[in-house]
Amino acid sequence: MTDTTHDINVQPKDVIERILSMELVRVTERAAVSAARLRGHGNEKAADQAAVDAMRRELNKLPIEGTIVIGEGERDEAPMLFIGEKVGNGRGPKVDIAVDPLEGTTLCAKDMPGAIAVMAMAQAGSLLYAPDVYMDKIAIGPGYPEGVVDLDASPTDNVHALAKAKGCKPHELSVLIMDRPRHADLIAAVRKTGASIRLITDGDVAGVIFTAMQHETGIDLYLGIGGAPEGVLAAAALRCVGGQMQGRLILDTPEKVERARGMGVADPKKKYGMTDLANGDVIVSATGVTDGALLTGVRFGKDVIETETIVYRSITGTVRKIQAEHREFEKFRLD
Ligand code: VTB
Ligand code: MG
Ligand code: MG
Numbered sequence: 001m002t003d004t005t006h007d008i009n010v011q012p013k014d015v016i017e018r019i020l021s022m023e024l025v026r027v028t029e030r031a032a033v034s035a036a037r038l039r040g041h042g043n044e045k046a047a048d049q050a051a052v053d054a055m056r057r058e059l060n061k062l063p064i065e066g067t068i069v070i071g072e073g074e075r076d077e078a079p080m081l082f083i084g085e086k087v088g089n090g091r092g093p094k095v096d097i098a099v100d101p102l103e104g105t106t107l108c109a110k111d112m113p114g115a116i117a118v119m120a121m122a123q124a125g126s127l128l129y130a131p132d133v134y135m136d137k138i139a140i141g142p143g144y145p146e147g148v149v150d151l152d153a154s155p156t157d158n159v160h161a162l163a164k165a166k167g168c169k170p171h172e173l174s175v176l177i178m179d180r181p182r183h184a185d186l187i188a189a190v191r192k193t194g195a196s197i198r199l200i201t202d203g204d205v206a207g208v209i210f211t212a213m214q215h216e217t218g219i220d221l222y223l224g225i226g227g228a229p230e231g232v233l234a235a236a237a238l239r240c241v242g243g244q245m246q247g248r249l250i251l252d253t254p255e256k257v258e259r260a261r262g263m264g265v266a267d268p269k270k271k272y273g274m275t276d277l278a279n280g281d282v283i284v285s286a287t288g289v290t291d292g293a294l295l296t297g298v299r300f301g302k303d304v305i306e307t308e309t310i311v312y313r314s315i316t317g318t319v320r321k322i323q324a325e326h327r328e329f330e331k332f333r334l335d
Contacts, residue, residue, distance in 0.1 A: 015281045021311050024285035029307045031055040031101045031117035032287035033332050036298035040111030047108045051101035064088035069129045070098030070229045094124035098232050104203040114203040114292035120236035126280035128232050131259045134250040135228035141212040142242030151246040159193040170194045173220045176207050183224050206294045208234035212241045235277035237284045240312035245274045282314040
């Protein structure tokens with residue numbers, strides 16, 4: 001590969017074939033179309049299963065020796081592309097793969113905004129190998145001094161520090177938080193600063209990415225606890241566009257600590273920076289299932305299926321939106 005790099009931390013030998021970007025687009029397109037057929041049918045599991053099956057089938061066509069390092073887990077009893085599963089045809093580079101075939105199963109089942117099919121790929125050993133537990137996260141978009149916010153600072157301090165760095169008042173900032181009872185104290189603390197809060201019911205991969213699209217979304221800061229797989233996927237995307245993110249696994253039972261240890265997590269309290277979560281040359285692809293601020297959902301026409309996909313590549317910082325019209329429907333059949 002001879003691509004110039006905008007990321008000085010990545011060595012040429014660690015660059016993965018850029019042609020794989022297009023292959024990832026195909027994978028998330030097909031997962032999204034399969035899930036979207038079950039959009040609005042009130043059945044999370046069926047939609048998730050359809051996305052998983054389509055994603056696995058497409059992944060296994062790729063010229064890679066892939067390992068799923070971030071997959072579905074026991075937490076939501078999802079039908080899994082499980083952690084450790086080998087994917088690809090085995091004739092290509094060794095890569096780590098993080099997937100969420102249907103990020104926002106409830107959003108899809110209820111046809112609410114923001115369901116996506118998403119995956120990331122990087123050279124083997126580059127993505128955090130973590131169990132499907134919760135993760136405490138903080139994220140901001142590009143353009144701020146390193147360390148301006150910190151996972152271990154109070155929400156109050158973070159809001160004030162960010163406002164100062166942006167040159168505005170706290171009440172001019174907008175913070176995105178998942179609407180959960182576990183965030184009652186966090187929400188109260190942020191409200192006290194005067195900042196605005198956008199609550200989302202689900203979908204914090206996009207929620208984190210929104211901080212890097214401030215001019216479109218209005219979101220300055222992401223705070224709170226969501227899934228760890230979603231944390232790694234979001235970090236991978238944020239790596240490509242700049243921004244800052246930190247995360248900490250929530251290993252609140254001895255059993256979770258053990259599980260994480262088995263996957264190489266020596267320090268259960270470790271605070272992960274963005275490159276601890278996703279390192280090296282990362283490619284991320286996401287296709288809209290339902291309409292959302294990041295992506296338009298799948299459209300089923302009489303003779304055409306339309307999809308919208310965003311694909312990120314860290315080594316060059318290139319972001320592409322790919323609008324596709326599919327006229328061969330056979331490729332979406334799952335049998
Ligand atoms: C989180 C979040 C995801 O599901 O995993 C959430 O990261 C589940 O959290 O974006 P709860 O157990 O609190 O419902 C999503 O919202 C969608 O997968
Ligand atoms: Mg999922
Ligand atoms: Mg998810």
